[in-house]
Amino acid sequence: MLRRSFENFVMELDISQKIQRQLFYLKMYEPSVSNFIKKNLGKNDVFMDIGTHVGYYSMLVSRIVGEGGIVVSLEPETKNLARLSNNISVNNIKNIKILGVAAGESEGVADFYINPLNEGGGSLLEFEKYRDGSDIYDKSDIEKKYKSVPLHRKVPVNSPDNLIASLDLSGKINLIKIDTEGAELKVLRGCIKEFGNNNNLKIICEVSTDRKPVFDLVKQFGFDIFRLNEVGEAIKLKDGDDSPKTNYVFKKS
Numbered sequence: 576m577l578r579r580s581f582e583n584f585v586m587e588l589d590i591s592q593k594i595q596r597q598l599f600y601l602k603m604y605e606p607s608v609s610n611f612i613k614k615n616l617g618k619n620d621v622f623m624d625i626g627t628h629v630g631y632y633s634m635l636v637s638r639i640v641g642e643g644g645i646v647v648s649l650e651p652e653t654k655n656l657a658r659l660s661n662n663i664s665v666n667n668i669k670n671i672k673i674l675g676v677a678a679g680e681s682e683g684v685a686d687f688y689i690n691p692l693n694e695g696g697g698s699l700l701e702f703e704k705y706r707d708g709s710d711i712y713d714k715s716d717i718e719k720k721y722k723s724v725p726l727h728r729k730v731p732v733n734s735p736d737n738l739i740a741s742l743d744l745s746g747k748i749n750l751i752k753i754d755t756e757g758a759e760l761k762v763l764r765g766c767i768k769e770f771g772n773n774n775n776l777k778i779i780c781e782v783s784t785d786r787k788p789v790f791d792l793v794k795q796f797g798f799d800i801f802r803l804n805e806v807g808e809a810i811k812l813k814d815g816d817d818s819p820k821t822n823y824v825f826k827k828s
Contacts, residue, residue, distance in 0.1 A: 584634045584666045589658070593707070594695040595629060604631055608779055608822055610807025612636060612750070615777060619643035621747050623735065625678045625762055626650070626754035628695045629658040630671075636750075637668050644670055647742065651677040651687055651730040652697050672742065678755065678762045679732040687730040690756075691721045698756035699732070700784075734765030746772040753780040760789055770796040778825040779803075786823075798825040 576587050579599045588595040598604050612635060616622060622636040627650040637646050648671055650656050656675050663671050677687055677699055690696035692707035705712040717726065739745055748769060753762050759780050769776060770793075778798070782789050790800055801809035801824040802816075809824045 581631075581635070583638045584668075586629065586631065586634070586662050587658070587665060588629070592694040594693065595658075598629075598631055605822070606805050607803035607807055608632075608752070609635065610805070611779065611803055611809065611824065612752075612807070613639065614807050616640060616750055620749040621645045621647075621744055623647045623739070623748055623751045624649065625735065625752060626756070627659055628655050628754075630662045632752055633659070633671050634662060634666060634668060637666075637671055640670065642670060645744070646671040647674065647738070647744070648672065649674050649676055649678050649738070651675060652689070652694070655694060674738060676731045676733050676738075677758075678735050678738075678753075678765060679758070680734055680761050680765045682733045682737055684729050685732045686727045688727045689725065691717065691724045691726070696756050699758040699761060700756070701727070735762065736765055736768040739769055745769065748773060748776055751776065751778045753778065755781075757784045760784065760792065763789060763792055767796065770798075774827050776827070779822055780825065781822050793825045797827050799828055800825060
């Protein structure tokens with residue numbers, strides 16, 4: 576385990592794991608998203624981190640929002656959850672609420688599919704192929720290579736709306752970050768109460784499946800759609816823009 580210092584927090588990282596290795600070596604992780612967060616959150620704000628992984632964004636925001644702010648972190652994968660808890664403890668952070676659940680449309684239990692090539696690549700959607708960067712593998716290849724690794728397990732699931740209400744935060748969320756490896760439409764369908772209650776809500780969403788149903792859903796609730804440049808500026812998406820699948824921002828005018 577190696578320790579990496581960021582601007583105002585540290586992380587203990589296992590660099591044998593793909594995303595943790597990127598966190599350790601890159602000057603800034605996902606600059607467009609990191610910079611957007613820095614530009615759009617301030618003291619006492621509330622942030623929901625859906626697909627927290629080992630906590631980079633949660634801890635970044637924790638320092639931005641300060642003692643009066645709140646970070647709600649959702650992470651269903653047990654190893655990531657343990658690393659997240661450790662990183663929060665190392666930094667003596669008190670304003671992060673960890674929820675060991677997956678976000679979805681409603682409360683229940685679901686299969687969570689694990690990608691052994693990428694510790695941040697688990698999903699509620701079963702993989703047709705396993706991806707590691709530009710490399711693509713069939714399920715049979717993965718089963719042979721990782722015979723002792725379970726490729727799915729049951730996890731608790733709940734909707735963001737239910738979780739927000741249980742924490743008495745309805746209408747108070749400033750920013751939701753969604754990184755759920757293809758399950759983003761399910762997550763967004765679980766947010767529709769907050770969509771109606773909160774005109775100030777902004778969403779950063781990684782869209783890794785067909786973006787049309789995602790865009791159609793958020794447009795129904797009055798959100799405009801933006802892409803991000805490297806410095807974190809949100810640029811309104813034009814009709815017919817077929818830019819590669821990436822992180823998008825949804826916000827109301």
